[in-house]
Amino acid sequence: MVTRYAERGDxxxxxxxxxxxxxxESMLRPHEGKVLTRDALGRLVIGRIxxxxxxxxxxxxxxxxxxxxxxxxxxxxxxxFYRSADGTYFEGHWAHDQREGFGLSIGPDHLKVGTxxxxxxxxxxxxxxxxxxxGIDISRYQHEKGRRRFAINWQxxxxxxLGRRINQSSVxxxxxxxxxFVYIKSTEGVTIENKYYEPDDDAVRRQGLPVGAYHFxxxxxxxxxxxxxxxxxxxxxxxxxxxMLDIEPTDMMIDEIGGPxxxxxxxxxxxxIVERHTNCHPLLYVNQRFVNIxxxxxxxxxxxxxxxxxxxxxxxxxxxxxxxxxxxxGHVSGIIPECDINVFNGYQGQWDDFLRTQTIP
Numbered sequence: 001m002v003t004r005y006a007e008r009g010d011x012x013x014x015x016x017x018x019x020x021x022x023x024x025e026s027m028l029r030p031h032e033g034k035v036l037t038r039d040a041l042g043r044l045v046i047g048r049i050x051x052x053x054x055x056x057x058x059x060x061x062x063x064x065x066x067x068x069x070x071x072x073x074x075x076x077x078x079x080x081f082y083r084s085a086d087g088t089y090f091e092g093h094w095a096h097d098q099r100e101g102f103g104l105s106i107g108p109d110h111l112k113v114g115t116x117x118x119x120x121x122x123x124x125x126x127x128x129x130x131x132x133x134x135g136i137d138i139s140r141y142q143h144e145k146g147r148r149r150f151a152i153n154w155q156x157x158x159x160x161x162l163g164r165r166i167n168q169s170s171v172x173x174x175x176x177x178x179x180x181f182v183y184i185k186s187t188e189g190v191t192i193e194n195k196y197y198e199p200d201d202d203a204v205r206r207q208g209l210p211v212g213a214y215h216f217x218x219x220x221x222x223x224x225x226x227x228x229x230x231x232x233x234x235x236x237x238x239x240x241x242x243x244m245l246d247i248e249p250t251d252m253m254i255d256e257i258g259g260p261x262x263x264x265x266x267x268x269x270x271x272x273i274v275e276r277h278t279n280c281h282p283l284l285y286v287n288q289r290f291v292n293i294x295x296x297x298x299x300x301x302x303x304x305x306x307x308x309x310x311x312x313x314x315x316x317x318x319x320x321x322x323x324x325x326x327x328x329x330g331h332v333s334g335i336i337p338e339c340d341i342n343v344f345n346g347y348q349g350q351w352d353d354f355l356r357t358q359t360i361p
Contacts (some may be wrong), residue, residue, distance in 0.1 A: 039074035042244070047074070056080075068094070077218060123317060126343075129172040133344035133351045134159050135181035135323070136332060137214070143196050145337050154203045155333035162341050163327020165312045179332065180351070181210045181344070186234040189218035190225045193233050201235060210355060212241025214285065215270075219249050219257040223266035227273035236278050240360045243274055244283040244308060247290065254294070262297040271305070280360045283308050283322060291319055306358070308342070321345045322354070 033049040039059065047057025047070060054074060059066045068080015075081070076094035083089050092103020099116035102125075115122045136159075143150050159177040182204045185194045197213070204211040214231040217223075236243070247267065249257075257263050267284075274282050285300065288311040295302050308323040317324060323342050328343035344351055 031097050037074075043074070044122060045074045071096075123311075125170065127170050127172050128162060128166070128175070128343075130177055131347060132177075133180045133348070134177045135183070135342045135344065136179055136323075136330075136335075137183040137185070137340045138196075138200060138335075139185035140194055140196055142335050142337050142339060150336045152200065152203065154207050155334070157165055157207075157332055157334040159330065159341060161331035163330045164313070165327055171292070177189075179209065181212070181241060183212045183214055183342075184239065185246075186213040186215060187226075187230045188216035190221045190229045192216075197234075210239070210241050210359070212244060214244035214246050216246045216248070217267070217270065219253040219263065219266070223269040224273060227270045231274065231277050236360055238360055239355070241359065242280045242283050242306075242358055244285050245270060245274075246285045248285075248287065260294050260297045263294075266303065267298075267301070279361050281305065281358070285310070285325075287311070288317060291317065295319075322358075 018354060024228075029206025033052075035045070035047045035049050035054060035057075037045050037047070039045055041061075041087070043059050043061040045057055045059045047054045049055065052071055053072050056069045056078075057067070057074075059074060059076070061069070062085070064082060064084035066076050066080055066082045068076060070080075071077040075097040077096060078094060079092070080094055081089065081091035087108040090099060090105045092099060092105075093101035093116075093335070095101070098119040100118065101116060102114070103116055105112040105121070114120050115125050138152075142152060157179045159179060162171065163176055182200075184197055184200050184204070186197045187193055201211060205277065213230075213234045213236075215226065215234075218226060230243070234243070244316055245267065249263065254263050255262055257266065271282055271284075282305070284305050285308040286295065288309060291307075291309060297359065302320070305320070306322040307317075307319055308325065309317040309319065309321060310325040310328075311317045312325075312327055322345055324345060325340055325342045327341050329338045332339045332341075344354070346354070
């Protein structure tokens with residue numbers, strides 16, 4: 001059952017509302033006050049009043065309709081839903097006509113569940129606990145600090161602190177999590193090799209942990225040469241985690257290579273070569289700023305590849321995400337310097353699927 005409401009004389013204003021808790025009938029019960037008016041912006045409001053104050057209703061305009069709680073000015077305030085003319089649906093909390101707090105948005109090309117601040121989606125507010133899948137990525141920096149040198153005690157590794165930027169209210173239990181996967185830097189550019197790569201790779205394999213390797217991308221050397229440098233100095237075995245390309249150029253570096261489109265052409269070249277060699281789709285590691293500014297210019301990469309995103313804060317990135325780097329200053333027993341802490345986007349079942357379908361065949 002649906003009910004049709006239209007502003008008199010304007011069939012373009014027709015709105016179809018589902019029967020149910022937020023239907024017009026439930027808000028305009030016969031024993032309660034009703035009002036038909038317009039707000040300060042001229043939008044039609046069919047509302048319910050209590051003690052001469054508007055408290056909820058339906059608001060209609062050319063862009064769509066809102067149904068739910070309101071303040072006395074007819075602004076969305078409290079819980080409600082909005083359906084726009086393009087079919088996008090949002091349900092959640094509002095404040096002064098802006099999405100604010102927890103909500104769900106469904107559109108032709110997206111599904112977002114998480115927290116909004118001042119009408120902007122911030123991401124899923126993740127809780128941290130022992131049921132999640134945590135891992136680390138390491139390079140020579142976990143072995144060296146100034147002139148000091150450190151060995152890693154692989155048999156006693158436990159994640160003890162997620163990082164200083166983690167909101168402690170999101171941590172459900174004591175942070176004492178196993179390390180469930182490890183990525184190791186192998187190469188950078190066309191000449192740099194991580195001298196700790198092979199011994200660390202051997203040690204991880206002895207512990208029976210899933211392991212993968214990554215290459216740090218340079219904007220100043222040919223992408224093909226970088227790909228072959230990575231392939232020549234990295235081990236690839238069946239069941240290994242997918243190879244990862246670490247992309248961290250500055251704006252100046254992107255300008256020097258010829259702009260974003262030239263950068264993406266180089267990235268595609270590296271990906272094609274490594275994928276042909278390993279028969280595995282590489283992961284792309286980028287930070288949130290790169291996602292916001294540059295990635296929309298390469299929709300084939302955004303839609304066709306999985307991502308590992310560095311975003312230091314309490315909200316999970318809003319993109320096709322496999323791994324989220326929570327912090328760069330976590331603490332792991334067995335490793336003396338600070339360490340990057342990462343969490344897989346899913347739980348044990350999804351992790352098992354990832355290991356079965358996304359790793360090197």
